[in-house]
Amino acid sequence: MRENEMIFLIEPMEEKDLEQVVAIERLCFGDRWSVNAFRNELENATGSYFVGKEGxxxxxxxxxxxxxxxxxxxTIAVHPDFRGRHYGERLLLKLIEDAMSKGAKWMTLEVRVSNKEAQGLYGKYGFQSLGRRKGxxxxxxxxALVMWTENLWQPEYRRRLEALIAKIEEA
Ligand SMILES: CC(C)(COP(=O)(O)OP(=O)(O)OC[C@H]1O[C@@H](n2cnc3c(N)ncnc32)[C@H](O)[C@@H]1OP(=O)(O)O)[C@@H](O)C(=O)NCCC(=O)NCCS
Structure with missing residues (x-):
């Protein structure tokens, strides 16, 4: 751990987090989702949302x-001042583990063709670009590139996950 770096914890997103979440949202995506949009997501039974916190x-x-x-x-985003510390990776891993615990077999997402940072993260976790949505x-x-994992429960994918988790825990 770097000097001055605090412990990073992931928790379910709650109403009390929304002001800070939207501040990061604005820095990362501009005016995409408002506090109300996140509030609706928290009330949406199909949705699961998490925050990563330092203190x-x-x-x-x-x-x-x-x-x-x-x-x-x-959605997935890390405050620009806190990137490159594997926080994005740990948030993604949380989504994968949570989704698997609820019976998911595959994961998918859309990402801008220009967003190489996010594509790097997704590629590390076995997402492959299987389609493209024009405009x-x-x-x-x-x-948008449409990226998919293979079946999360395949032994090969689980081995990949376990190796990545071990590396994060080591760090
Ligand atoms: C994408 C994002 C969440 C990554 O968060 P992060 O905490 O900086 O990323 P991590 O430190 O966890 O990096 C994990 C992996 O992602 C990839 N990655 C991260 N930054 C990268 C960069 N600048 N270039 C290429 N790959 C990168 C690497 O594979 C990295 O693993 P490595 O360090 O072993 O090489 C962050 O850049 C972000 O918030 N971007 C703006 C919002 C956004 O675009 N979200 C995705 C919308 S689809």
């Missing part, structure tokens, strides 16, 4: 919808 400070968040056996990642993002007409 009381929210430094990242992530969430997904579980639709039948598919977990659709709806998906309304702000600039950018295409």
């Amino acid at each position: 009381e400070k929210v430094v990242g968040f992530a969430g997904y919808w579980l639709i039948l056996e598919e977990a659709h990642i709806t 998906y993002y309304q702000d600039n007409g950018e295409d």
Whole structure:
């Protein structure tokens, strides 16, 4: 752990986190989701949302919808000042573990073709680009890559996860 770095903990997102969550949302995505949009997500029975915290400070968040056996990642973000510390990775891992515990077999998401940081993270966790939605993002007409994992319960994927978890725990 770096000097001055605090313990990073992941907790379910709650109403009291929303102000900080939206501040990070604005830094990462602009005016995409408001406090009300997050509030609706917290009330949505298919949604599961988490925050990553250093002490009381929210430094990242992530969430997904579980639709039948598919977990659709709806958002993941780390405050720009806290990137590169494997917080995004730990949030993604939390989503994968939570989704598996609720019966998910696959995970999927959309990502901007230009977003190499996020694609790097997803690639590390076995997401592969299997499709492209043309002009998906309304702000600039950018295409989205549609990424999927293989079956999360396949021994090969579980071995990959276990190796990644061991590496994080080591760090
Ligand atoms: C994507 C994001 C969540 C990653 O968070 P992070 O905490 O900085 O990432 P981590 O430190 O956990 O990195 C984990 C892995 O992601 C990949 N990665 C992270 N930053 C990267 C970069 N700048 N370039 C390429 N790959 C990168 C690497 O594979 C890295 O593993 P490694 O360190 O072993 O190489 C963060 O960049 C972010 O919030 N971006 C803005 C919001 C966003 O685009 N969200 C995704 C929408 S689809």
